[in-house]
Amino acid sequence: MSDVVEVSFTVNGVARSVSVEPRKTLADVLREDLGLTGTHLGCEHGVCGACTVLVNGSSARSCLMLGVQAHGAEITTIEGLSVDGELNTLQQAMWESHGFQCGFCTPGFLMQITALLAEEPNPTEAQVREVLSGNLCRCTGYQTIVEGALRAAASARSATATVRGSDLAPKEPA
Amino acid sequence: MKLPPFAYFAPSTLEETLALLREHGDESKLLAGGQSLVPLLALRLARPSVLVDLGHVAGLDHLAAGEGSVTIGAMVTERRAERSEVVGAQLPLLAEAMPLIGHQAIRNRGTVGGSIAHADPSAELPAVAVALEAEMVAESAQRGRRTIPAESFFQGFFTTALEPDEVLVELRLPAGESRTGVAFEEAARRHGDFAMVGAAVVLRVESDRIADARIALAGVADTPLRRPEAERALRGEEVTAEAFEDAATAAARDLSPPSDLHGTAAYRRHLARVLVRRALVRAAQRLGVSP
Ligand SMILES: Cc1cc2nc3c(=O)[nH]c(=O)nc-3n(C[C@H](O)[C@H](O)[C@H](O)COP(=O)(O)OP(=O)(O)OC[C@H]3O[C@@H](n4cnc5c(N)ncnc54)[C@H](O)[C@@H]3O)c2cc1C
Ligand code: FES
Ligand code: FES
Numbered sequence: 001m002s003d004v005v006e007v008s009f010t011v012n013g014v015a016r017s018v019s020v021e022p023r024k025t026l027a028d029v030l031r032e033d034l035g036l037t038g039t040h041l042g043c044e045h046g047v048c049g050a051c052t053v054l055v056n057g058s059s060a061r062s063c064l065m066l067g068v069q070a071h072g073a074e075i076t077t078i079e080g081l082s083v084d085g086e087l088n089t090l091q092q093a094m095w096e097s098h099g100f101q102c103g104f105c106t107p108g109f110l111m112q113i114t115a116l117l118a119e120e121p122n123p124t125e126a127q128v129r130e131v132l133s134g135n136l137c138r139c140t141g142y143q144t145i146v147e148g149a150l151r152a153a154a155s156a157r158s159a160t161a162t163v164r165g166s167d168l169a170p171k172e173p174a
Numbered sequence: 175m176k177l178p179p180f181a182y183f184a185p186s187t188l189e190e191t192l193a194l195l196r197e198h199g200d201e202s203k204l205l206a207g208g209q210s211l212v213p214l215l216a217l218r219l220a221r222p223s224v225l226v227d228l229g230h231v232a233g234l235d236h237l238a239a240g241e242g243s244v245t246i247g248a249m250v251t252e253r254r255a256e257r258s259e260v261v262g263a264q265l266p267l268l269a270e271a272m273p274l275i276g277h278q279a280i281r282n283r284g285t286v287g288g289s290i291a292h293a294d295p296s297a298e299l300p301a302v303a304v305a306l307e308a309e310m311v312a313e314s315a316q317r318g319r320r321t322i323p324a325e326s327f328f329q330g331f332f333t334t335a336l337e338p339d340e341v342l343v344e345l346r347l348p349a350g351e352s353r354t355g356v357a358f359e360e361a362a363r364r365h366g367d368f369a370m371v372g373a374a375v376v377l378r379v380e381s382d383r384i385a386d387a388r389i390a391l392a393g394v395a396d397t398p399l400r401r402p403e404a405e406r407a408l409r410g411e412e413v414t415a416e417a418f419e420d421a422a423t424a425a426a427r428d429l430s431p432p433s434d435l436h437g438t439a440a441y442r443r444h445l446a447r448v449l450v451r452r453a454l455v456r457a458a459q460r461l462g463v464s465p
Contacts, residue, residue, distance in 0.1 A: 005182060022182030022225065025212070044175040045213040052279055058253070059279040064212045066205075068182055069229055112279060133365040134277025 009070045011036070012080030020067045027051045029067035030077060038078035038107050042136070049135030052108035053077050059115040078107035081114065090114060090152040099148030101139035109135050113149045123153060177215040184227040188341065191231055192315035195339040198224040204341065205229070206249060206288035209280050234287070234343065239264055243349055248287020248342045252299075253278065255286050264349040266460075267306060267356035267374060271298040274358070277366045287342045290327075293334045293397070296368040298358065300328055301398040305374035305390035308347045314340040321346075328397040353385075354378045355457035359449040360392070363436055369393050370437045371445040373425075375453035377408075379461050384408045384417070387454075394431040394446055401425040404450065413458050415465045422451035 004019040011034060018033045027044075030036045030053070042048035044063045051062040054076035081088050087095060090113060100106040109132065116123060116131045123131075128149045129142075137145060185191045195202060203222035205211055206229075214220040228234060234249035239260050246255060255261050256272035275281055275289070275298055289299040290310060303310075303324040310322045314337060322335050329335055336342060350356070360372035372392035378385045387408040389401040404425035411417040431442035458465055 003181075021179070023177040023179050023215075025177070045216045046209065046280070049277070049279065055282075058282040060283050061209075061279050063216070064208050064280075064283065066177075066182075066208065066212070066227075068184070069205075069208065069227065071184075115278070130365070131278050134279055 005068050007067055007071045009072060010074045012076055018067070022066060022068045024067045025063050026053070026065040026067050026070050026075070027062035029070070030062060030075070033067075036077050036079050040104055040107055042104065047136070048105070048108075049112065050105050050108040052111045052135065054111055054115055057115070057118065059112050076111070076114075078110055081110060089156050090117070090148075093152035093155055094145070094148035097144045097148035097151050099140065099145045100137075105135060105137040105139075109137070109145055113152065116149070117153055117156065121153060121156060123149070125150060175216045177212070178218055178221045180223055180225045182225050182227065184230050186230050186232060188231055188233060188313065188343070189315075191226055191228065191341055192313065192339070194224070194226050195341065196315040198226075200338050202226055202338070204291075206291070207251065207284040209276070209284035210288065210292045210294070228341070236344070237261070239349065244347050246286050246345045246347065248285060248291075248344055250286050252281035252284045252286060252289065256281060265306075265347055266350055267358060267376065268299075268302050268347065270356070271302050271358040271372075271374065274298050274360055274362075274369070274372075280366075286345060290345060291334060291336060291342045293328050293332050294368065295331060295396050295398065296370075296372070296393040298360070298369065298372055298374075298392060300324075301372055301374045301390045301392035302358065303345065303347070304328065304398045304400055305376055305388050306347050307388070308345050310335075310345055311343045312336055312340045313343050319343070325400065331396040351378065353380055353461065355460035357453040357456035357460070359453040359456070361445050361449060371431070371442050371449055373446065373449035373453045375450065375457045377454060377457040377461070379413060379458065379463055382412060382463065384411050384413060387421070389421070389425055389450060389453075391425070391429075391446055391450070394429050394442055399429075401450075403427070408454075413463045413465050415455075418451050418454040418458075418465055421454065422447045425450040 008017045030039050040050040042050035046064045053062045202224035205225050205227045234247045236247040237250050262269045308324045313319045327335050355377045358374050360369035362369045374390045376388040387405045391399045404421040407424050408421045426447035431439050433439045
């Protein structure tokens with residue numbers, strides 16, 4: 001059994017410290033040590049995208065990162081999107097577009113879309129499809145997910161739209 | 175899935191890293207972006223007892239244009255290289271191949287050095303390195319620095335000239351020359367998958383004749399493969415559809431690519447011919463000379 005290592009990082013804006021085995025993936029650290037079970041694990045070897053989180057604002061698969069590699073980083077998970085229990089613009093748009101059925105893939109899609117919209121607030125459908133090519137969904141057939149992403153972009157742009165919850169932009173890297 | 179246990183080191187200097195490799199040698203593995211190594215650990219295809227994380231090592235993430243070449247530190251992420259203005263302006267072949275690697279979240283973590291050191295025969299970057307005649311700079315505690323040309327770097331299936339105690343420090347890629355057109359073409363089952371076959375082409379045209387051509391293929395052998403016969407067939411020729419067709423046929427001749435569930439050997443041979451032809455046509459079009 002390998003020794004435990006102390007990892008300090010920021011998760012959804014809150015400074016956290018955990019002692020973990022170095023072999024533990026970031027996904028398992030989030031789920032088991034911090035109780036943040038919104039990050040889902042599908043394939044556990046980098047293929048499905050369900051476990052996608054933001055690391056310093058960029059999308060990453062949390063099953064392909066060791067918890068210890070997150071030391072000093074700023075992590076955003078699906079739990080970090082809503083504020084005070086209110087859906088944010090993207091979550092609301094996804095809801096309105098029926099962008100999920102069983103919901104297993106949803107956290108990964110939402111985190112990847114969050115990264116996209118922070119970088120490109122006005123994406124084309126082709127850009128959305130390109131960026132989402134790394135996330136698999138067994139239920140929806142993808143149309144409504146793509147629509148949800150485009151709807152989120154449109155409502156964030158629209159001056160009259162009621163923007164709820166936190167801003168789409170991920171926090172600045174530490 | 176639980177990864178097999180290992181001792182973890184996160185050195186902050188290259189010297190410390192080299193000392194750790196010297197001490198642990200064969201037992202140890204370097205961890206760069208983890209996008210190939212962590213899946214291997216998860217599936218227990220790799221079981222190193224020591225993992226040395228390059229993530230905090232200073233001096234491995236430089237990306238700069240020099241005299242006629244661009245130097246890319248091993249820990250530069252694939253996505254940073256993809257979005258770099260220097261790469262866009264000076265290494266158009268690399269810029270074109272980069273977005274074909276996996277998906278955005280993979281490229282955000284995966285590194286240029288990791289892809290080269292991993293040496294997947296289907297990967298884009300090794301084929302680009304071979305087509306551009308890049309040089310790899312490696313360092314060890316005992317033998318210091320050495321420079322390895324791409325043609326002798328890739329030695330077999332996931333096997334390179336790197337010794338277990340060596341760190342790949344940087345890549346040096348010759349910058350694009352004038353009158354030189356490039357193109358990267360690949361065919362994959364789905365967007366973001368590893369290519370079944372990829373073709374990298376560098377074409378120099380002077381006074382309407384092909385002065386030089388370099389062709390490298392991915393996915394057809396246990397290493398990226400230069401096609402010298404096809405290159406020779408092009409030299410001195412005019413830019414015509416027939417010259418490109420002949421060269422593409424020569425590039426695919428005598429290939430014995432693998433057969434697997436993604437494609438048979440015959441299909442890969444067919445792809446090699448088609449993709450080389452397409453890449454040649456596009457490289458020429460970039461120079462304003464259409465066959
Ligand atoms: C779903 C998925 C799809 C992918 N699709 C593609 C694709 O289409 N094309 C493609 O090319 N790649 C693809 N990849 C692989 C990706 O490009 C990897 O990031 C890359 O091959 C390895 O880079 P890394 O930094 O993650 O290296 P790691 O996984 O950390 O390391 C890989 C190997 O290289 C060694 N190594 C790393 N850095 C050094 C160094 N500086 N010196 C010496 N040895 C070193 C490690 O010890 C290890 O053996 C994909 C990966 C996934 C998970
Ligand atoms: S669980 Fe991480 S990519 Fe599938
Ligand atoms: S909604 Fe069920 S997997 Fe996507």
